[in-house]
Amino acid sequence: MPTQAGLFTPLRLGALDLPHRVVMAPMTRNRSPGNLANALNATYYAQRAAAALIITEGTAPDAMGRGYIDIPGLYDAAQVAAWRQVTDAVHARGGLIAVQLMHVGRISHPDFLEGATPVAPSAVAAAGAIHTWTGPKPHPVPRALDAAEIPGVIATYARAARLAREAGFDAVEIHGANGYLPNQFLAPNANLRRDAWGGSVEKRARFLLAATDAAIAEIGAGRVGVRLSPGSGFNDIADPEAEATYAHVISALDRRELAWLHVVDARPGFDVPALVAQHYRGAVMLNGGYDGARAEADIAAGRAALVSFGTPFISNPDLPVRLRSGAPLAAADRGTFYGGDARGYVDYPLLDPVLAA
Ligand SMILES: Cc1cc2nc3c(=O)[nH]c(=O)nc-3n(C[C@H](O)[C@H](O)[C@H](O)COP(=O)(O)O)c2cc1C
Structure with missing residues (x-):
């Protein structure tokens, strides 16, 4: 009789063998000036190598995919060499690490792009502001991508997957969530196109699926995951037919036999795990406000194969050890989340310093 899976049951995830199911969310x-990973980043990730899998912070697959201050990139040789110190440090501690490929599209500013206008499916600015080096500035009106340019943008995901392998990453995650470029294509309020890339659900989904296929062609589906946030309004996304949109997207991803489907469950009143269960047969990674007990319950109920934790991993580098032993969790200092130095980054103590040796 098969025993019921729990948070600490090993799992084969695509091409990866995970010792348990506590994942570090992106x-x-x-803290990567010049869009280059660095030694401090390597220390931070190595401290968290007890995760079953680390998914890095959003990383630009192309120079035009940058937004925010000092985020890393993965589109040139210097960035590959820079990331190598991170992947080596995580592997030396026995961990696994995937890079999250985040093209921000319209959630950027010319200040991050050497004066260039951010690109998006349509010339529709996101509400709100972005924090730049000189303070918050309204999101600019982006430039609508020309249809002839779109295959080139998709090709940046292929290149990034190839560079990820060169940099020593175990897998890549396509960031299709939270209002960035693939999500902008999916959303009818950000994508007003009436060509092959907008209009019907199938056409709105085409960019995300093509970017995913581009990565799969480079490194194989067993090393590619996709992140979605069905129904989320983050970064000024609105889709009145989110259930239909995501039913289509999730079914199409199901056919790709990805390593994982990562789902941010953030919208009250929309049963995202139920929608996923209806359309997806592979490994589902759920995220959003989890503690150990809820993660155990969702895995036991078969709603998730594994669970990712964000904020708890910031302040508990040894989170899996603590969850397993029932030790108390340290609270995170929100003031040091975005930018700064070692403080609030690599100075959260481990429960048992012996494990850090
Ligand atoms: C400081 C911070 C940065 C984040 N950056 C990203 C990111 O780069 N990519 C992404 O997909 N989600 C990002 N998120 C969202 C987290 O991955 C996660 O979905 C969210 O924190 C909810 O999970 P939690 O309740 O376990 O923290 C970020 C969250 C935080 C707190």
């Missing part, structure tokens, strides 16, 4: 920390 988190932008704005």
Whole structure:
């Protein structure tokens, strides 16, 4: 009789063998000046190598995919070499690490792009402001991508997947969530196109699926995951037919036999796990406000194969050890989430310093 899976049951995830199911969620920390990963970043991730899998902060697959202050990139040789120190440090501690490919599209500013206008499916600015080096500035009206340019943008995901392998990453995650470029294509309020890339659900989904396929062609589906945030309004996304949109997207991803589908469950009143269960047969990674007990319950109920934790991993580098032993969790200092130095980044103590040796 098969025993019921729990948070600490090993899991084969695509091409990866995970020792348990506590994943570190992707988190932008704005500590990579020059868009280059560095030794401090390597220390931070190595401290968290007890995760079953680390998913890095959002990383630009192309220079035009940058937004926010000091986020890392993965589009040139210097960035590959810079990331290598991170992947080596995580592997030396026995961990696994995937890079999250985040093209921000319209959630950027010319200040991050050497004066260039951010690109998006349509010339529709997101409400709100972005924090730049000289303070918050309104999101600019982006430039609508020309249809002839779109295959080139998709090709940046292929290149990034290839560079990820060169940099020693175990996998990549396509960031299709939270209002960035693939999500802008999906959303009818950000995508007003009436060509092959907008209009019907199928056409709105085409960019995300093509970017995913581009990565799969480079490194294989067993090393590619996709992140979605069905129904989320983050970064001024609105989709009145989100259930239909995501039913289509999730079914199409199901056919790709990805390593994982990562789902941010953030919208009250929309049963995202139920929608996913209806349309997806592979490994589902759920995220959003989890503690150990809820993660155990969702895995036991078969709603998730694994669970990712964001904020708890910032302040508890040894989170899996603590969850397993029932030790108390340290609270995170929100003031040091985005940018700064070692403080609030690599100075959260481990429960048992012996494990850090
Ligand atoms: C500081 C911070 C940075 C984040 N950056 C990213 C990111 O780069 N990519 C992403 O997909 N989600 C990002 N998120 C969202 C987290 O991955 C996660 O969905 C969210 O924190 C909810 O999970 P939690 O309740 O376990 O923290 C970020 C969250 C935080 C707190």
